[in-house]
Amino acid sequence: MVPIVQITNSVQRSYNPSVEAQQNSSSDPTLRKFDPHLRPIPGLDKPVFTVDQIAQHLTRDGRKWNDSNGDGVTQVSYTFDTHGQGETAFNATQKSQARLSMQSWADVANVSFEERTGRGEGHLAFSNSEVPRVAFAQLPGGDGKVLMNPRFGTNAAPALNNHGRYTLTHEIGHGLGLLHPADYDNSGDSTYPSYYRDAVYAQDTRGHTVMSYFDANLSGQNLKGRYSAAPLMGDIAAAQRVYGANYRTRNSDTTYGFNSNSGRDYYQLDHPRNTALFCVWDGGGNDTLDFSRYRQNQTVNLNAESYSDVGGLRGNVSIAKGVTVENAIGGSGHDAIIGNDADNVLKGAAGADWLRGAGGADTFAYDHASDSTLENPDLIMDFESGTDKIDISVLLKNAGIGALTFVRRLSGEPGQAVLGYNRHTNQSRLAIDLTGNGRFDFFLKSHGPINTPDIISNVPVKWAYS
Numbered sequence: 001m002v003p004i005v006q007i008t009n010s011v012q013r014s015y016n017p018s019v020e021a022q023q024n025s026s027s028d029p030t031l032r033k034f035d036p037h038l039r040p041i042p043g044l045d046k047p048v049f050t051v052d053q054i055a056q057h058l059t060r061d062g063r064k065w066n067d068s069n070g071d072g073v074t075q076v077s078y079t080f081d082t083h084g085q086g087e088t089a090f091n092a093t094q095k096s097q098a099r100l101s102m103q104s105w106a107d108v109a110n111v112s113f114e115e116r117t118g119r120g121e122g123h124l125a126f127s128n129s130e131v132p133r134v135a136f137a138q139l140p141g142g143d144g145k146v147l148m149n150p151r152f153g154t155n156a157a158p159a160l161n162n163h164g165r166y167t168l169t170h171e172i173g174h175g176l177g178l179l180h181p182a183d184y185d186n187s188g189d190s191t192y193p194s195y196y197r198d199a200v201y202a203q204d205t206r207g208h209t210v211m212s213y214f215d216a217n218l219s220g221q222n223l224k225g226r227y228s229a230a231p232l233m234g235d236i237a238a239a240q241r242v243y244g245a246n247y248r249t250r251n252s253d254t255t256y257g258f259n260s261n262s263g264r265d266y267y268q269l270d271h272p273r274n275t276a277l278f279c280v281w282d283g284g285g286n287d288t289l290d291f292s293r294y295r296q297n298q299t300v301n302l303n304a305e306s307y308s309d310v311g312g313l314r315g316n317v318s319i320a321k322g323v324t325v326e327n328a329i330g331g332s333g334h335d336a337i338i339g340n341d342a343d344n345v346l347k348g349a350a351g352a353d354w355l356r357g358a359g360g361a362d363t364f365a366y367d368h369a370s371d372s373t374l375e376n377p378d379l380i381m382d383f384e385s386g387t388d389k390i391d392i393s394v395l396l397k398n399a400g401i402g403a404l405t406f407v408r409r410l411s412g413e414p415g416q417a418v419l420g421y422n423r424h425t426n427q428s429r430l431a432i433d434l435t436g437n438g439r440f441d442f443f444l445k446s447h448g449p450i451n452t453p454d455i456i457s458n459v460p461v462k463w464a465y466s
Contacts, residue, residue: 038219039220073110081125097159138174233279254288276311288325289325299335305320354381361387417431429445
């Protein structure tokens with residue numbers, strides 16, 4: 001094992017003082033609650049519910065469509081016919097968006113939807129009507145009517161993250177048996193429901209469930225006027241409580257966010273201006289949250305039942321109960337990335353990032369020199385030598401480095417690296433000259449010692465200590 005050497009003070013004086021002060025402060029952004037923004041509102045005594053309690057509350061009426069043939073999946077037929085007086089047919093956009101909303105429910109629970117005139121084990125009948133104020137849906141057991149008022153807002157033009165698509169998902173939730181989080185309704189009278197008066201528990205907001213009427217900022221989130229197109233954490237748990245969890249969904253390797261292969265519009269990001277607003281339900285595989293093209297400072301949490309802050313919003317991405325997501329990719333801001341008990345691969349990308357692997361054998365991966373620099377170094381909060389790894393193989397390949405040489409001090413040869421450890425602070429530093437300019441182009445810090453066997457380079461490794 002190569003001896004670990006100290007990195008000189010002359011190098012330390014080149015740090016970005018503000019980043020150094022932040023990373024040495026007692027505030028650790030990787031140690032935070034799973035729902036960190038939820039705060040009691042002064043004067044209100046609303047309890048904080050667990051995910052299971054929310055699921056029980058959303059299904060408290062016990063209404064559902066029955067799996068009468070016992071095949072484990074409840075088949076729900078649907079039509080876009082008009083039946084009642086004053087009802088008109090959905091337009092093409094409403095039909096396509098309703099299908100996407102139904103698909104989002106089928107993804108998380110053991111229900112399926114088929115467009116046909118004959119009734120399945122359940123049935124939904126979509127049409128427009130100006131009778132309800134916004135929209136209306138019957139609970140299971142009736143005719144399955146789902147009525148949208150086309151004169152209200154974006155009901156006639158539903159789209160990703162607008163109120164019309166959210167309303168479709170909300171009403172289909174009713175059609176499957178989910179209730180509002182409390183006994184309120186928008187029945188058209190003069191008294192509109194109020195979070196302060198009517199909410200039973202703190203998370204009765206659109207940041208936790210599409211079945212809520214109340215703004216996400218009341219539970220500490222900031223969605224900047226966007227609406228979820230698909231079931232959120234409480235909705236997923238509720239639908240699964242009634243119909244069972246659908247583990248067939250995305251049970252291979254899936255990426256959520258940028259470079260998504262999920263096949264769902266609400267999990268897909270194509271541009272830094274796109275909005276991430278979703279709760280991940282995933283049936284298995286080796287999965288990734290990719291927020292690499294966002295420029296804002298972000299917090300990405302891989303733990304189930306946790307909320308992340310990405311793309312300039314707060315509490316806008318969550319992971320459903322029982323889901324394991326293995327990998328995370330940050331953007332170009334100063335990100336905090338939090339692993340879980342799986343074997344995670346964490347990439348902070350550019351910016352001075354805080355990385356915590358938590359349990360498991362974790363890999364901290366680097367592709368470019370700009371991912372961690374002397375001015376903006378990453379800080380690994382809990383590196384465990386012999387278990388965790390630092391993967392710089394892509395970094396070296398991109399820089400054209402064919403061999404890695406550990407030295408005490410640089411002499412102007414590309415591929416020279418210095419590995420230092422301060423036993424008093426329990427902090428290690430890995431620094432590499434990638435260009436032969438006699439300077440550290442790549443610079444990484446960690447709490448806990450790093451030894452050379454912990455480094456994945458995929459090139460020959462030499463030692464030249466003198």
